[in-house]
Amino acid sequence: MAVRAFFVFTNTDIMKLNVFQDPTDLSYAVADWMVDCIQRTLATSDHFTLALSGGSTPQKLHRVLSSNLYKDLIDWSKVHIFWGDERAVPLSDERNNAKMAYDTLLDHVPVVAANIHIMRTDIPAVESAAAYEKILHQYFDNTPTSFDLVLLGMGDDGHTLSLFPGMDVVHEETAWTKAFFLPAQDMFRITLTRPIVNRSASVAFLAAGDKKSSTLKSVLEGPYLPDQFPSQTIRPTQGTLHWFVDQAAASELTEA
Numbered sequence: 390m391a392v393r394a395f396f397v398f399t400n401t402d403i404m405k406l407n408v409f410q411d412p413t414d415l416s417y418a419v420a421d422w423m424v425d426c427i428q429r430t431l432a433t434s435d436h437f438t439l440a441l442s443g444g445s446t447p448q449k450l451h452r453v454l455s456s457n458l459y460k461d462l463i464d465w466s467k468v469h470i471f472w473g474d475e476r477a478v479p480l481s482d483e484r485n486n487a488k489m490a491y492d493t494l495l496d497h498v499p500v501v502a503a504n505i506h507i508m509r510t511d512i513p514a515v516e517s518a519a520a521y522e523k524i525l526h527q528y529f530d531n532t533p534t535s536f537d538l539v540l541l542g543m544g545d546d547g548h549t550l551s552l553f554p555g556m557d558v559v560h561e562e563t564a565w566t567k568a569f570f571l572p573a574q575d576m577f578r579i580t581l582t583r584p585i586v587n588r589s590a591s592v593a594f595l596a597a598g599d600k601k602s603s604t605l606k607s608v609l610e611g612p613y614l615p616d617q618f619p620s621q622t623i624r625p626t627q628g629t630l631h632w633f634v635d636q637a638a639a640s641e642l643t644e645a
Contacts, residue, residue: 415635439537475551477577535585543601592628
């Protein structure tokens with residue numbers, strides 16, 4: 390149960406902010422919320438499209454979802470898995486987001502292999518982004534929304550997906566995927582862009598730890614500065630936006 394849960398109005402946007410005691414409470418609450426979201430969607434649809442993210446907080450969530458208590462509450466045969474972004478490193482590399490998801494979730498639940506869509510890293514990043522966009526168009530052309538749910542994290546620097554401060558990709562208006570070289574990490578990144586994410590039926594940010602507190606305050610309560618805080622660009626046009634945070638991350642929020 391959330392320690393605090395309320396709506397925050399940002400200009401014309403409505404966001405649901407949920408604050409939890411610690412990362413464990415947060416993970417179980419998000420798992421409960423996801424189970425309900427998936428079950429409700431599958432009551433009227435033959436599939437559920439879910440985009441995963443990397444990071445430490447999602448790992449905790451994955452382990453909850455794949456536990457004996459939760460894994461049978463979801464019809465995994467109807468869940469189609471995507472990723473929000475990827476580092477252009479081999480699938481065997483510990484830094485690979487897909488590897489993390491397999492290790493903590495996908496190898497432990499009955500997901501249909503054909504329904505898992507990784508961002509390929511065995512081909513050049515630009516080719517991988519183009520191939521991924523083709524897959525997305527197969528799913529989301531002529532649909533009112535794109536993903537049923539996108540799970541996101543927020544970096545200490547305010548980035549989300551591979552939308553990093555000061556990078557041109559933050560301002561992408563048309564392409565659904567992009568690949569680019571990130572000098573600060575000396576690697577290529579592949580990412581979904583805000584046009585396709587903002588078409589989602591639901592977007593949920595997960596943030597935990599006091600290292601996130603100052604950035605979270607700026608993202609949620611500060612002026613709109615997308616080049617400095619790219620997470621601010623994620624504002625679903627037709628769907629819902631949720632933030633699930635722990636007390637440490639929320640410690641500087643005025644609203645909390």
